[in-house]
Amino acid sequence: MAVVVMQSATGHVPAALDRLLAAAGLASRTVVLVDGATTAPADLNGVDGLIVLGDPGSAPAAAGAGAPAGKAPVPAPAGPALVREALAAEVPVLALGTGTRLLARASGAAPASAVASAADGASVELTPSADSDPLFAGAARPSPGLRPAPEPLGLPSDSVVLASCDGYPDQAFRIGVSAWGVRFLASDGVAGDGAPSATGLDPWAEQLLGRFAALVAARAEHTATRAFFTRRADVWEERFAHQTPAYEAAVARMRMRPGGRAVDLGCGTGRAMPALRAQVGTRGQVIGFDVTPAMLAAAVRHGRDHHGRLLAADCTRLPLAGRCMHGIFSAGLLDHLPDPHTALREWARVSAGDGVLLLFHPSGRAERAARHGRPLDPGDLLAEGNLRPALETTGWHLDEYEDAAGHFLARAVRLG
Incomplete structure (x- = not known):
């Protein structure tokens, strides 16, 4: 079982991530998001989940920059296309920080036009919808030091808001049944108060990623099935239409x-x-x-x-x-x-x-x-x-x- 970690060329993967994934029996593969690359797009073959830590549109840089030590960067020009495929196949996706912009764009949501404003010291709180969410149900209250994302973000009309704060709505959300975005967690390994942490994650973020890893592992069987058949659904009927008489004879x-x-x-x-x-x-x-x-x-x-x-x-x-x-x-x-x-x-x-x-x-x-x-x-x-x-x-x-x-x-x- 494997999770693809998608990062911007100038970012890096939190040090605790591999440990959290390994604890759930998951391997990881890092993909560096680079604008303008010419390599073939990645697909979901063998992928049980995506963690999106960056947005290629926010940090154009040379391919291969910013890869974690010991990991070979894989340029992926079609980051949004890969996330779109994951949304269609219900492959679990977790987007953090700037990665939520890529997730929102891949979902087809229109950019937000409203300008947000918030009171000083506003804190992020979970919404009632979080109580029944597959990932957030039972989660602790977010750490007080985690700062809300200040810019507006357009989301699909049927998305579910899971965390918010005064003046800064949509701090965490779910799109469909298998994709989550958390905007108030930095995606560059920096803690919520702006200072680097020992693991690149504060305790609440580490808990969330651990819960996501467990969810990915629990859904892996169905994820592989959905990814395989989603890619083939449009042509399945035409490809196997000649078998219809055999099906009729079997049902008889x-x-x-x-x-x-x-x-x-x-x-x-x-x-x-x-x-x-x-x-x-x-x-x-x-x-x-x-x-x-x-x-x-x-x-x-x-x-x-x-x-x-x-x-x-x-x-x-x-x-x-x-x-x-x-x-x-x-x-x-x-x-x-x-x-x-x-x-x-x-x-x-x-x-x-x-x-x-x-x-x-x-x-x-x-x-x-x-x-x-x-x-x-x-x-x-x-x-x-x-x-x-x-x-x-x-x-x-x-x-x-x-x-x-x-x-x-x-x-x-x-x-x-």
Whole structure:
């Protein structure tokens, strides 16, 4: 797991940052933001989080300047583009000091025109919204010596203000569900009172960065999935449209009755949803779940919301009542989960007593292994000898299994 630290060419990374990231099991890679460089833009491949410490527009300098000792600077001319990609894929972002300007610009917010003014000695206070924020909930009151940022900053209309002070609003904020900006923390390793600290961070800032590192580590699994599929969402349907008949044939094997309730887990662009709707009829219910908002948006563009509801959710923690679904369809998902047994138990929890689980892939195991240049893995969860006991111990009975040249299909029924 890795966090990219984006700094201006004249800034430096606080000495405590590597320690805080390492404590959460995260490595770091420094990217120097330089205007006018000609290197290819970075992307989010292998990136679990971003920490933005500078704004390339605020400190134009020679590429490579200001890199921390022992770290190779990587010029990144497309800092805003990388942050935009992170916002779209819900990759966690924390921007500090001048880095909040880059975050605001990447979000598409218009620059602020109002001139702020504040009373002498105004202190930064957390807002009520901080109490329920994923990063700020439970955080201590900001240190009294931390000075508010005096200049106005334009933010998106749906941003959430998390810290403010008289005359200087928007001192800390959240954009979307995964990007935070904290303006009253300096981004150059200087403490709030203007004097260098031993670690480059005051205690409150160190706590915040530690909390952010823990959040990045906790979300890493979904972050990687969202980053991968967000980049591909716009072309996914066209690339795999030829597989639609195979999806229809697989759904037919579920043999659900009209009026039933069906769910597609990891639905992507929703290719199975029309077939699920046809099987349960107009009186039935169809829901598609996915963790990547961009894939759900693509599903809407292709009209899949006409066949059922589309919701963002973790397939191991479904927002469904127990024993409410008659059919669960899942294509190419189970063996990519870090804890498939937990997923199978959750799917059994929401399945009715006569519920059906259909695991599908439009390619057989041998075909996929050959495509990736590797032999079949005897430990593969989808091998019948591994899948059958995994199902039996999580509430399912495997009653059909096919690992053919052109598809993989396993049908199981709920036990009890």
